[in-house]
Amino acid sequence: MNDQDLLRYSRQIMLPQVDIDGQERLLASRALIVGAGGLGSPVALYLAAAGVGQLTIADADVVEISNLQRQIAHQEQDLGRNKALSAADSAIALNASCRVSAIERHLDAEGLVQAAREADVILDCTDRFSSRYAINAASVAAGVPLVSGAAIRFSGQLAVFDPRDETSPCYACLYPPDDQGDEALSCAESGVISPLVGLIGCFQALEAVKLLSGAGTPHRGLATFDGLSGEWRHYRLGRDPRCPACADRGRSGGASA
Template identity: 75%
Template sequence: MNDEALLRYSRQIMLEPIEIAGQERLLASHALVIGAGGLGSPVALYLAAAGVGRLTLADADVVELSNLQRQIAHGMDDLGRNKAASAREAALALNPDCRVEVLDAHLDGETLAAAVAESDVVIDCTDRFSSRYAINRASLAAGKPLISGAAIRFSGQLAVFDPRDAESPCYACLYPPGEAGEADDALRCAENGVVAPLVGVIGTFQALEAVKLLSGAGTPHRGLSTFDGLRGEWRHFKVPRDPACAACRSR
């Protein structure tokens, strides 16, 4: 790191769990952020600001006026633009030294597998069960940790799944396909609404877990954390690995 970088990241470097070595690990790391909307906006901005050296932002959607209530990486001038491209511009405005790449198509199959394999951590900021299951399968296949977040109405949740840990569950252990149900893809912000700051609470939590995993600081989150925004209450649940899980039982 040069003098400018030392000054930029000085408030993190002075933290004992991070220090110089942890910051250098961040600068050498690569995070894949799938979804550049409500959750992906704070994730992208905070990871760029924190010094993650390479970000890949994936989103096929374009910015609409109704997004601006909560998707803070975008502004009025971005209406009609691809969300990943818009978020890239916002991230670079915070930290021009961050390498930010854009994938402006829906990731699936080989393209998803390749993007996950190139990363050090995957942050799922999507809002469809079908996408979450696909990302989970790709994370398991590549052996990459997955940070999953969700937010709807006044409720949010976060879980971290790490296939490098033999005891760690996967997303399908938590929500077995057929029980959560791809039909529940209808539970999206567009159909049900979401209070604006909630996505910031969950997205920032996702970014924090990514910084911890990439820098080596602290202990990664375990289990499932849920947040009730109307009551201002967090709850934490243990989530054991399901030995019969169709997605990860061969691990």
């Protein structure tokens, strides 16, 4: 780090859990952000601000006026632009030393695995189960930890799945594919309160920073947030031995409140 870096990241470096070593790990790390909407916006901005060295942001959608209620990486002048490009520009404007690349297309299964293998952490900021399963499969195949967030109406959830940990479940252990429909997580059909996506996205960014820097302990299990009551609930999770995504890793487990 040079003197400018030491000044920029001084408030993190003074934390004993981070220190210079942790900040250097952040500067050398790579994050894959899939989705540049309500969740991906704060994730991209906070990871860039924290000094994550390389961000890859993937999103095929364009910015629409209804997005501006919650997707804070985009502004009115970005209407009609690709979201990945818009979010990348916002991240670079915040921290020009952060290397940011935009993928302006939908990543197929092979593309997701390739992008995952080039990352140190994956952040699922999408809002459909089909995308979530594909991202989870890429995380398992690449052996890269996945930070998953979701927000709908007044409800949010956060989970971290780490295929490097033999006791960790994957997303499909929690939500078996046969039980889900895409409409269940679509803000376009169900609505969402504006600050909720920021809150969940910020927690995703925090977990990514912890994983990349080595600070603290990664989130365990599933946490759900009720925005109307302000209450969090935490659930212990274990692997499903019949999980179609990770059963071949040879572990077992269950879930309980």
